[in-house]
Amino acid sequence: QVRLVQSEAEVKTPGASVKVSCKASGFTLSLFGFSWVRQAPGQGLEWVGWVSGNSGNTHYAQHLQDRVTLTADTSTNTAHLELRALTSDDTAVYYCARVGADFGDYIHFWGQGTLLVVSS
Amino acid sequence: EIVMTQSPATLSVSPGKTVTLSCRASHSVASSLAWYQQKPGQAPRLLIYGASIRATGIPPRFSGYGSGTEFSLTISSLQSEDFAVYYCQQYTNWPPYTFGQGTKLEIK
Numbered sequence: 001q002v003r004l005v006q007s008e009a010e011v012k013t014p015g016a017s018v019k020v021s022c023k024a025s026g027f028t029l030s031l032f033g034f035s036w037v038r039q040a041p042g043q044g045l046e047w048v049g050w051v052s053g054n055s056g057n058t059h060y061a062q063h064l065q066d067r068v069t070l071t072a073d074t075s076t077n078t079a080h081l082e083l084r085a086l087t088s089d090d091t092a093v094y095y096c097a098r099v100g101a102d103f104g105d106y107i108h109f110w111g112q113g114t115l116l117v118v119s120s
Numbered sequence: 121e122i123v124m125t126q127s128p129a130t131l132s133v134s135p136g137k138t139v140t141l142s143c144r145a146s147h148s149v150a151s152s153l154a155w156y157q158q159k160p161g162q163a164p165r166l167l168i169y170g171a172s173i174r175a176t177g178i179p180p181r182f183s184g185y186g187s188g189t190e191f192s193l194t195i196s197s198l199q200s201e202d203f204a205v206y207y208c209q210q211y212t213n214w215p216p217y218t219f220g221q222g223t224k225l226e227i228k
Contacts, residue, residue, distance in 0.1 A: 045164065050215070061215075095163055102213075103215065106211050107154065107156070107164075107209070109166060112163055
């Protein structure tokens with residue numbers, strides 16, 4: 001069965017960093033890529049970035065590119081999102097999602113989401 | 121950046137009816153357009169990709185149309201489980217991917 005299982009909810013203070021994991025099962029990570037999408041409370045979907053499970057190549061949303069790093073670890077079949085210098089505007093549910101290994105593919109399916117709350 | 125605009129923001133429709141949701145792109149995305157359904161407290165689910173291809177397991181009452189800059193999603197014979205928020209997304213090979221702001225389909 002193809003699944004993406006994300007790490008548990010996080011509560012962070014402003015200025016901190018967070019790392020969210022996304023464990024893939026039922027398929028080989030190196031054959032696909034991962035997009036990360038976030039959704040602030042009561043809002044729509046916002047694309048964060050993409051990482052290739054094959055090459056490790058990345059693309060990021062321009063307004064986040066200085067603070068976000070996406071990686072894909074083929075040895076553990078796990079993708080990671082790291083977001084630094086957190087502010088309250090980063091409070092959202094973060095979804096990992098499987099896409100193609102090359103940029104320019106739709107989202108095949110989604111993880112369950114990880115809630116990040118940034119609050120002092 | 122390609123801006124995706126969905127209309128209307130909210131649709132109130134009775135079960136059993138047919139409804140059409142619209143999505144417009146600020147620049148041509150050819151057929152690189154997907155539709156997702158999201159219910160409260162759940163992750164989105166892929167409905168349509170390639171503008172008109174139903175994803176695995178999606179019933180035929182969901183139909184996608186369009187290319188270039190104008191797209192639509194038609195849901196016929198609305199069922200109770202279809203009331204949700206629908207998002208379109210363009211996925212051309214130039215970043216960033218962008219989503220529409222969503223259309224909420226609610227029961228009338």
